[in-house]
Amino acid sequence: MSFDFRLPDLGEGITEAEIRRWLVHEGDPVAEHQGVVEVETDKAVVEVPAPRAGVVGKIHRAEGETVRVGEPLLTIADADELPQPRPVSVGIVGVLPEAGETAKSTEVLATPAVRALAREMGIDLAGIRGTGPRGSITRDDLVATPRPAEKSGGDNYGPVVRQPLRGIRRTIARNLLVSQNRTAFVTGMEDADVTELWELKSREARKLSHHDIHLTLLPVIIKAVQHALAEFPSLNASIDEEREEIVLKKYCNIGIAVDTPDGLMVPVLRDVEKKSVLELAEELHKLGDRARSRTITLQELKGSTFTITNYGLFGGTYATPIINYPDAAILGCGRTADRPWVVNGEIRVRKILPLSLTFDHRMTDGADASRFLGKVVHYLEDPARLFLESI
Secondary structure, eight states: OOEEEEOOOOSTTOOEEEEEEESOOTTOEEOTTOEEEEEEETTEEEEEEOSSOEEEEEEOSOTTOEEETTSEEEEEEOGGGSOOOOOOOEETTEEOOOTTOOSSOOOOOBOHHHHHHHHHHTOOGGGOOOOSGGGOBOHHHHHTSOOTTOOSSBSSSSBOOOOOOOHHHHHHHHHHHHHHHHOOEEEEEEEEEOHHHHHHHHHHHHHHGGGTOOOOSHHHHHHHHHHHHHHOGGGSEEEETTTTEEEEOSSOOEEEOEEETTEEEOOEEOOGGGSOHHHHHHHHHHHHHHHHTTOOOSGGGSOOSEEEEOGGGGTOOOOOOOOOTTSSEEEEEOOOEEEEEEETTEEEEEEEEEEEEEEETTTSOHHHHHHHHHHHHHHHHOHHHHHHHOO
C-alpha cells in the first residue's frame, strides 16, 4: 500500500525546511530508518529517515524547495505496486532505446559540494556540460555559467544582478530581523591591554601544539565572560515575552560565531563554568570544524545564554554586533594590535584588544553593562586573577 511520507516535526519549534539533497531516486528500494533526504533548517543540515521500508514511488519536491512540516516529501510504495519494466527491445544492431528515451545516459555527475553550490547559485545542473573526469561538473563550470536569476539590463540607475535569498543566508536574514525587531539594543565599547595575556598565550601555545591543542585568546575570553556573568546575571538571561518575565539562567552556555563557506553559524559551548581553558580550546576546535563541514547537529546550535563574535580575525576593530536572540547580549572582539599605551606614567607599546558589547536594554541598564564590560577587561588584563578563580 502506498504511503505519503510528509516532513516530520523536527522539534525546536521548526515549521519548515529547505530540501538540500535527495539521497534516493524514484524506483530505489529503501529500508526502514534509512536516510532519504537532507534538509536544511535553522543553519543545521538534518538527514531525514524513512519511517518504513518499500520502494520510492514518487518524489514530490525538488532540491532547493522549501517544505512546511506536514507537507509530502515522497511516496513510498510496496514493490509489487510499481509498474514493471517492459522487455528490452533488441534489433539486429543491438539494444534499441525505448520510446521517450535517449541512447545516451542523462545522469548528471557532480560531487555533493558542487551540487550544494549549484543550489545556492540557483543553477540547474542538467543544463551544464561538465569539463571534469567522465564529464563531471566542476566548481569552475558553475562559476562560468550565468545564473538564471541574473538578468541583463538594470533598474532606473544602472546594471543590477538579482540573486535568490536562499539557504543559510535566508535563515540568517530572518534571525537578524527577529533580533532587531524584538530587542532594545545598545552597544558599549572598551579597550583591554592584553599584553600579559598575549605573552602567556604565546608561551603556552608552543608547548600545547605538540598535543594538537590550538590555544588562542578566545577560550580565555570565554572564561573571562563566564566569571563576569556570575556577577552580572542580567546579561546571562532572556525575556519570556508572553509571561513578561526576565529569565535568569543559572548555567552558562556560550555561543561562538563561526564563519563558514555557507554563512555564519553559532555553535554552543555548554556548561562553560565546569570547563578549563584547555578543555574549551579543544571543544572550540571540534565545533568549528563540524560547523565548517556542515556535520554539526541542530542541538549543538541551540541553548546559548550569551554570544561572542570574533570579527577581529578579519581585521575589524570596533562594531555593533547584533544580539543572538533570545540572548541578552553579545560581545564582539576586534583585532588585537600594537598601540601606544600609558603604563605607570610612561608611553609603551602594548597589545590592545578592542571590545564591543551589545546588550538588550530591557533586561539591564547601561551602568551594569559598563561594569560587566569593565570586569571582563579586568580579567583579561590580569590573567593570573582569572586562572586563580577558574577550575
